[in-house]
Amino acid sequence: MGSGKLQRSLLMASAAVVALGLLVGGLVFGYYWFKYKHIVDERLTQPLFENTAKIYAAPREVRPGQRLSAHSVAQELRNGGYSEDGAASQSPMGHFSESADSIEIHPGPESYHSEDGATISFENGKVSQITGDGNVNLNAYELEPLLITGLSEDKSRTKRRLVDYDELPQNLVHAVVSIEDHRFFQHGGVDYIGVLRAIRNDLTHRHNYTEGGSTLTMQLARGFFLTPEKRIKRKLIEIVITYQLESRFNKQKIFQLYANEIPLGQQGSFAINGFGEAARAYFNKDVRQLDLAECALLAGMIQSPSRLNPYRHAERAMTRRNLVLDTMVETGSITKAQAEAAKAEPLKLAPTNVNAGEAPYFVDLVREQLTQKLGENSFNREGLRIYTSLDPELQHAATQAVEVGSKLVDELVLKQHTRKEKDGTITTTGEISYPQISLVALNPHTGQVLALVGGRNYGISQLNHAVAKRPTGSIFKPFVYASAFNSAVAGTKLDSDGTDALFTPVTMLNDEQTTFTYAGDQEYNPKNYKDEYHGEVTATYALAHSLNNATISLAQMVGFGNVASLARSAGIRSAQGTPSVALGTYSASPLDMAGAYTVFANGGIKIDPWLLASVRSASGDVLNDYTPTSKPVLDPRVAYLTTSMMEGVMNFGYGYAVRQRGFLAPAAGKTGTSNDAWFAGYTSNLICIVWIGNDDYKDVKLQGAVAAAPIWAEFMKAAVKLPQYSDTREFVPPTGVTVVQLDKETNLLADASCPSKTYNAAFLQGTEPTDTCDHLNGDQRSIFQKLFGLGDKSTMPALPPGTHPTVVGQPALPAQTAQTGQVQTSASAQSPNPAVAEDSQPKKKKGFFSRLFGGGKNEDKKPAPQPTQPQPSAPQQ
Template identity: 55%
Template sequence: MSVKVKLGNGGKRYEEDPRTRRRSANRPLWQRALLFVVVGGLACLVLGAMVFGYYYNHYQQVVDDRLNNGPLFASTAQVYAAPKEIRTGQTLTAASIAQDLRRAGYNSNPNLGTYRVSGDVITIKPGPGSFHSTDGATIDTTGGSVQNIAAENGAALRAYELEPQVITSLSEDKNRTKRRLVTYSQIPKHMVQAVTAIEDRKFFEHNGLNFGRLIKCGIQDTLTGHFACGGSTLTQQIARGFFLTPEKSIKRKLIEIMITLQLESRFNKQQIFEMYANQINLGQRGSFAVNGFGEASQAYFGKDLKQLDVAECALLAGIVQRPNYFNPFRHPERAIERRNLVIRSMVEEGDISASQGERAQAEPLKLAPQNVDASEAPYFVDMVHDQLQQRIGDQQSSGTLRIYTSLDPDLQKAASDAVAQMMPRIDEMIRKRHKGDAPIKYPQVSLIALDPHTGQVRALVGGRNYGQSQLNHALSSRPTGSIFKPLVFATAFSQSVNGQALGDSGPFTAVTPLNDDPQDFSTGGKSYTPGNFVSGEYPGMVPAQVALEHSLNIATISLAQRVGFENVAAMARAAGIASAKPTPSVAIGTYSATPMDMAGVYTVFANRGVHLNPWLLASVRNDRGDIVADFTPEARQVLDPKVAFLTQSMMEGVMTHGTAQTVRALGFTAPAAGKTGTSHDVWFAGYSSNLLCIVWIGNDDYTDISDNLTRKVQGADTAAPIWAEFMNRAIKLPQYSDMKPFTPVPDGISLYKIDKATSQLADETCPGGSFTAAFLEGTQPHNTCSHMGDGTGIMGSLFGADSSTAGTNMTGGGSGNNGINNGNGSNGYNSAPTNTNPDGTPHRNIFQKMFGLGKRDENNTQPTPTQPATPQSPPPQQIVIPR
């Protein structure tokens, strides 16, 4: 008998055999449970496989998209320093030359070049990948100096350029990441062993997952409620670093496993380790993240990765776990303890012997200097990056670039170290002079050093600390202060060279008298009565040389007025100060320019009148050595060479007798010319025969650096000492040790010794001192201090001579002449104005001011018998514009 069951709406009937129903009902319970489990398990497996397959394919697509969307690592541009030039006579040894070549990659990279040292002789052979041609050289350094240089064919060479060194790599992205890509073959064996010993001992054996560690960490994290267990393999760390966020969750862990399996199926172990070695974060350097062992090797040890020993490899492997915690600069004890743990792990794995491990653990930390500004010139490199964007744009992305620049790494270190040493002293000066309750402002700084004859920027410091502020103050526009003043004197000399007289005074010379009495240089109906640096100090008539040496504002403006403010502004614009306008204040630097602009301005004086735009980029090449772009400097003649020399001669006097004497007191004695400057900021601009340097100090908020100080901060006591410290370091470097007197005197100019007391030619009878000044032929004084007619001469009023005995004093306002013999035996000056200050007190001469002599007795307010006590009109309102 069968049972008919009606099912569904189609009217179809299905019959069930009662025997089958009885057999199912009669099965034991355990069999039915087992069947349920098996069927359920199969269903779960099928479902799991479907889910796994879906996500596996999904993340396969994710990996494909990442791998197919360009290389894993963005193309990095390597920035190279300028080639170091070896010249005969330099103090150098074969060993030091070899060290430079080793840093550049010679011997470790034969494609780049090789060298061989034999005693005091080094033989250099560039390879096909060298920046230079493949011409080699042999250099003999017997006795500790370069005796001779011979080309491969035996020909004698005066100089030979070494391979440029890598400074750094350019920042890859907005996250300010730095890395130096390495291949697996470039990674030392001990580096691989150190990483696997501490991070993943079974790396070369497993398929990307260490199930034992996964299970252990899963249990541990479940029990503690924290995802803190480090159970990831190297491949998992790559999966996390390239494709995932740092978030810790079960979902992210499952995705990480999917990507790990994808990576293991696509790449071999060497390729995976290479990815890891370039991707892993190893801390921070300045404002940049250090990624990869190649960059870390340079950041921590200043070496190429291939050059690391066992202890150094172990240190890098050890800090992978917690880079900031194990930072060897901040926490050397922690770093050494972690390093030694890695070394012991390497011994346990049999990677090194016990004796090797003991020696490595006993090795002290040998870290590179931490001063990132000194070693990597980050402000300079940022400028290189910006200029590349402007000049070659998207070509940067077409492969790895080699960028060759003008930087001198040794000079960069000297610049950075000088700033680092001197700025704390300036901070202390500001602390001591601070008054009131306002917060103390510590100023920023910039230093630019360049070759005055090529315009190459050799060193650049753009701020106190790049890690704290990436604002490049070398490119910040600020009032130039008194370092502008030489342009006023150059304008006057230009007119003399062109045959123009300075009013009715004849040609302008270093001893032309200038009026430093209070004056109103009104323009457009507006009064303008500037003062000198020291309020109320007016030396009266002074020679032009003294006016520049002591940075006298009124005398300089009066000279600018006589030569024409329009002409001064035009001269400034031609020299690179685009903001200059024809107003009286232009003469004392109230218009703004950047320190980089001012470096260009001073090339005019240092380079026989030729202006050179400071430049950083020399050449850009691709990774095959093909030229992408070459750059040439821009030059233009701004001054007649005679004018440049005459102005330079006056600035030499500033160093010897004027406001820049600080430089000489600090031990820099090489021939040099320069000028101090003080406005809201402080400056020093100066140069030797082979190096030009600009130093600027000021506040970021553009306030006066001397606000809330008991005494004003000057360029002479802040910027000038930094300049001196830098130049003292530079002259000790072989490539700058030959600072010589300036270029030969141009035709049509002669040097004369001038008597300080009279501004006449000095002879053996002159009782006072003398100084050397340059004159256009025919414009020099023709009398001597002992044969100048009756009276004491043109310097009487300046140096305090009694007017009753001075028969030949100077006049102000351009009357008279400049002391050229007019045929009557005198030096041609008319009577001087009354030699008094606005309050009726006698002028003190410039040396009385310098040494505090000739002041009135502050305790005696009664007039002297020869000075009637008559009421005096108040002096005009003064605008003190410091030097």
């Protein structure tokens, strides 16, 4: 009896302890329940995620004749948010129906466009016809602009693309549930066995807490409401919040929140949160397009995004992916055969360069402009749609060109620091600094910034070099020659070679070392590269070979102030009227120079570069539309005449490096070298500026023709392969410009008596040569007398103004065919001799025959093509 009473007493005491424990536990749980209910309620009254502004590209224009298919257009419409006819729900962006040879497009109420639809027909892989509503034939139709990226959330640099549960592939849902919480859709939010195991591990490891057993809802509670600190108390709070979430939302909503919140690694300087952003970052896909293997990879990364990063730890990530596939088989989500097929897939990752997919320098510039226009604290929390000028395909080409060019530049820099010792060993000397690179591409007729790369690696440096002011070097020189043509249009004669005459491409300029005086008593003593001087040269030769003293002498005749004034009108605002202005010593950014070059490429009209097209609400209502500004700066004749001379730079001057790289379309351009390396050039439909330089302003010791021109060529070769930029055309002379055929030996009009070597040159009407090359009215001295300066020509009739017996150029390359980019040649139109001297060859001071036959270099070291036989002239074909 005594023992029975004792047992009953112990049982009662135990029951009391348990009851007390439950009471205390209930009170503690109740305390935290009501405490965190208030916190959860307050948190849930606000948006769970920042509804950040979305940045969209420019709409793609479809035109008859473009190489496109119905399938590719349909895919672009899906990427733009359109739904296919027959889908369970119709997208407010619009819908479409696709057949083998046509596609019908119906924009919705939230589309960028009005709700005017179109039918695009295809034949033989090309767009054959575009028909609008009402059966009206259209010359073009714009597709829905594609989403580039969402702005990051405040200063955290977290990026996410919000998705609905219905947008998630079922394979992704099953993969996550299988590996993270296989009873997610059955339990009430907490896996008690897993929680007890986690508590035991926490106690065992004391301060080295190693949590486990968290359900998806618990992970969500932790991510939304708790700090990363690991304590038993926090586990209790986590459970409290989990029950509150489970009481408020159904399982699909909880999974949706989880899918948008979960951290999935880092890309460059941005944190990737959510499956929508991860799908774009790792696979460059919309989340709806992920296949089984890709779903398993992302689900596997949840455990440890850094340790399982597929770019850095590919084998580790694949092992984890395959484990996820096995668990999906175990849970019955997929078959064994499906798992094995997915395991056989290699990692099909998107390129790691964030610059290509999301144009981060461009987006940063857009954000800066939005802040100026809309204010710091409003626009990025309202889910605004920001429509921009960017062409995603061209942006990708720009990024690739910079990436390829970076390797070339790095090799050149390393070569500067490499020395071969006597024993044959290779050593490096000095501190190696690899320069930054920037590229800007512009539509010359609209000012639309189509592509922009602000540096070689955004993850390493977010400094946007596309808008950094740097001395422009010799890409400024065309403004000197344009100023001279301005004077000719105004009827002002220049004192050149002792003769007052209107400026023409064959006006003679003095390229001897000269001391220039300005501002009363100020002196300027410029030098040519390697102190090489050329005496009297034509203007065309001076620009093609970037001769410093010749260009400054022209600027002096025109007036330094006039040159600076023109430059400022074109957007180079720092230019001042000093001799050094002719050499580009004043600063402008690559974006500034792209805008400045529109005055040449756009018939004399300056159009300001722009990035912002429209700002709209989250539902598509227009809040602000932006229009570009423009103004006339040059007479169209001056713009064309300057362009014609810059074609010479490309075809027989230092810009010929572009031709050697395989870009053969009609183009005009200019190299530039100061402490930085530049290349500026344009076709009939595209301007591109390339800049290379060090952040600390150290001399890169690389020439524009050697370092920047190859990047320009790489980009432009890719551009002309795209349908929208393939139709490059010859530059068309305006009324008032005469293009004549000249004899290369005499610079006089070619006729049947001339040698076969001729070239075309553009003149302001009335300034072109009138004599022919048979010399009937010109210098009658023999070639021997002219070579050695013998005989008297003073009694002979004077040559027409600006014409001299010096060969100044060669015909422009023939037109490039629109689609293939191939050049058609004939016996009368051959490309120049591509033979050029290497930089490693010793540089020689110009002797008698060098001065007689032309050649030489200045600050742009890359030599031009050399003539096939000695001539007292510039190179000939």
